[in-house]
Amino acid sequence: MKRLKFSDLNEEDRLRLDFEGSFDQQAELEHELEPLLQALEENADEWMPDVVEGQRQRKYSRASIWKSLEEKRDEKNTDIVFGRTTWPALYMMLDLRFPPLPPQLRLSLKVQPLSFFAEAERCLKLVEMVRAWASRYPVTHASAHSLADRGLADSPLFGRDMETSIRDGFDKIYEVFWLNVFGPRLVETVGRERMLSTPAHRVEELPNGSVLLVTWPTAADFASDAARLAQARAHAHLRPDLDFSTLLRTLRERSATLAPVEPRFHPDVAPLLSRVVDDRALHERQRLISELNHYQPPEPDEWLPASAALPSDVADPQRALGLYGELAEHLVALLHTQVPSVFDETPQSLTEVDYQFWHQDFPTVFERHHIDAHAVPAIGAYLGQVLVRHLGGQWIPRKKLEESQVLVGHRVWLPFVRAWRYMRSRQSLLDSSLTQLYRVAERHRL
Structure with a gap:
């Protein structure tokens, strides 16, 4: 019974729901949470959690929930986490705060993929679940929307610094999402009559004075022009100080930013660039793909014609080969935790190494003298070993590491020179990647 984790899946847009309210801290906890769990079980259907995690993972049941809450x-x-072992993937955290802290019930929920909520009936059941929660637990603010589009909206900062965001929270209408619940204080700030007259798919006053607002029947097509028009109308109505045309233009720009872009990366570095894209937040990826589609890495020039190769000048070639192996093992020791494939010394492991150094921003984070004295020799030796192992290369040892060569076909390659250039900056990790040099050497080996 293994919970699906987003980190194990190809990441795509998700529905994110955030609910922030309060509960009776003096009441028995099981009694107080009964309405929340009942609404979840009645409406979740195909995305219903089947596992609960406290100190350990258990099959979903009320008994498991109480046990997990107690042990945490x-x-x-x-706090406890709910999840699923089968598609669609779910991550849901319930966080409760007790005296002396103010009473707070916070629930964060993510379901992947967002396309799961393309059906109106499934979206309606989600709305009914949130309605039940907001009717039972005094709510400050709740919302459900595309995770990627929330990123473009700069939620939850909305242009504020972190300290201000934490202090003020959602104290005015910064954004209108697909689903919204506005607490009584926010409703009164806007004006109850104005709030209830908002042009939207659904507007409902709840018994505790909160207002539920849904802009469009389905969550998955939030980026369609019709849905954006509805979103802009609702936002402009609730914030008459904002210009409708500007709001609509901004929403359309966000839709264009999220529109899928087909990757057309340079083939020598395509596997590496794909990893770089995956490292970015969802809302930034399509723009980055478009930029990287135009990226052309410089052609490697760390080579000589075989006829111009420098002859070996070491007294003991076997000892030199042993040194290269030891240096390569230093890279294995450095990266084996983050990059298990580094043990294999394969072309694929070169890409994993490239990505890890880029991800860490290694050339900037670590001290330059340590990089040049230790990392560069280890990287150069590792690159040379892969050329030898997979392209039938042959080391030509030299006393100076930077002069050491690997003969592949009609060229000799200078892996230590490549490693030195590689470690100059984060950009140079792409411009002088190990992946690209290997691919070029592979093409010229015959």
Whole structure:
């Protein structure tokens, strides 16, 4: 029974729901959470959690929930995670705070893929679940929307610094999402009559004075022009100080930013660039793909014609080969935790190494003298070993590492020179990648 984790899946847009309310801290916890769990079980259907995690993972049941909450509880709070073992993937965290902290019930929910909520009936059941929660637990603010589009909206900062965001929260209408619940204080700030007259798919006053607002029947097509028009109309109505045309233009620009772009990366570095894209936040990826489609890495020039190769000048070639192997093992020791494939010394492991150094921003983060003295020799030796192992290369040892060569076909390659250039900056990790040099050497080996 293994919970599906987003980190194990190809990441794509998700539905994100955030609910922030309060509960009766003096009441028995099981009684207080009964309405929340009942609404979840009645409406989740195909995305219903089947596992609960406290200190350990258990099959979903009320007993498992109470046990998990108990074992995670400390003086001030408790939290548990709900998930699924089958598609669609779910991550849901319930966080409760106790005295002396103010009473707070916070729930964050993500379901991948967002396309799962393309059906109106499934979206309606989600809305009914949130309605039940907001009717039972005094709510400050709740919303559900595309995770990627929330990123473009700069949620939850909305242009503020972190300290201000934490202090003020959602104290005015910064954004209108697909699904919204506005607490009584926010409703009164806007004006109850204005709030209830908002042009939207659904507007409903809840018994506790909160207002539920849904802009469009389905969540998955939030980026369609019709849905954006509805979103802009609702936002402009609730914030008459904002210009409708500007709001609509901004929403359309966000839709264009999220529109899928077909990757057309340079073939020598395509596997590496794909990893670079995956490292970015969802809302930034399509723009980055478009930029990288135009990226042309410089042609490697760390080579000589075989006829111009420098002859070996070492007294003991076997000892020199042993040194190269030891240096390569230094790279294995450095990266084996983050890059298990580094043990294999394969072309694929070169790409994994490239990505890891880029991900860490290694040339900037670590001290330059350590990089040049230790990392560069290890990287150069590792690159040379892969050329030898997979392209039938042959080391031509030299006393100076930077002069050491690997003969492949009619060229000799200078792996230590490549490694030195590679470690100059984060950009040079792409411009002088190990992946690209190997691919070029592979093409010229015959």
